[in-house]
Amino acid sequence: MNRRRIxxxxxxxxxxxxxxxxxDVPEDSVTIKVGQQLFVSFTANGDSLVSPxxxxxxxxxDPIVTIQLTQSGPTRTxxxxxxxxxxxxxxxxxxxxxxxxxxxxxxxxxxxGMQSVMSLGxxxxxxxxxxxxxxx
Numbered sequence: 001m002n003r004r005r006i007x008x009x010x011x012x013x014x015x016x017x018x019x020x021x022x023x024d025v026p027e028d029s030v031t032i033k034v035g036q037q038l039f040v041s042f043t044a045n046g047d048s049l050v051s052p053x054x055x056x057x058x059x060x061x062d063p064i065v066t067i068q069l070t071q072s073g074p075t076r077t078x079x080x081x082x083x084x085x086x087x088x089x090x091x092x093x094x095x096x097x098x099x100x101x102x103x104x105x106x107x108x109x110x111x112x113g114m115q116s117v118m119s120l121g122x123x124x125x126x127x128x129x130x131x132x133x134x135x136x
Contacts (some may be wrong), residue, residue, distance in 0.1 A: 028052060029130035030067060035074060038070040044130060049088075049132035058083065069127060078118040078127060082110040089136035094124040102128070109135065 028050045030040055031118035041062045058064045066081040066090065072128075082088040092105040103122075110116040110131070 028132065029124055029128050030132075032067050032069045032078075032126050033126045034069050034071045037066065040065045040067060044134070047134045052132070065132070066131065070122075074123070075119060076120045076124070078108075078120065079115055080108055080110050080118075080129075081115045082112060084134060085112050087111050088132050090129050090136050091131040093128045093130075094120070094122070095126050096122065096124045097122065097129070 020107070027044075030038065030052050032038055039058050040052045040057040041055050041060070041064055042053075043051040055064060058066050063083040063085070065083060066079070068079040070077050071080070078092075080088075080090075090108050090112045092104055092108055093102040095102050103124075105118070105127075108116055108118065
């Protein structure tokens, strides 16, 4: 019985420690890991893009933002393709391997119909993209 209590206490402690690392990232964020390609649609709220929804492909009546994270050797590359008629901006955080801290990356800006390429040399487990908004 004591083993169960110890295990439950450890699980509770780990869960309590894990939650605060993402406290400053808003709900309308998209998380991507190395090797993934995501097709995301949003609901426009003025210039802000909210309520991200994963789509099966880049085809469809609504504009789609394609997000891909690849790796070649130690270098990781983030590709963001803008399907909107206006420029697209977003903020990015990287969660580094072996650490619960998150690092802010430069703000991403992608012109209409274009693709942004960002090379990242530091190891990380995932990227969190948020604060999506239209520009210009």
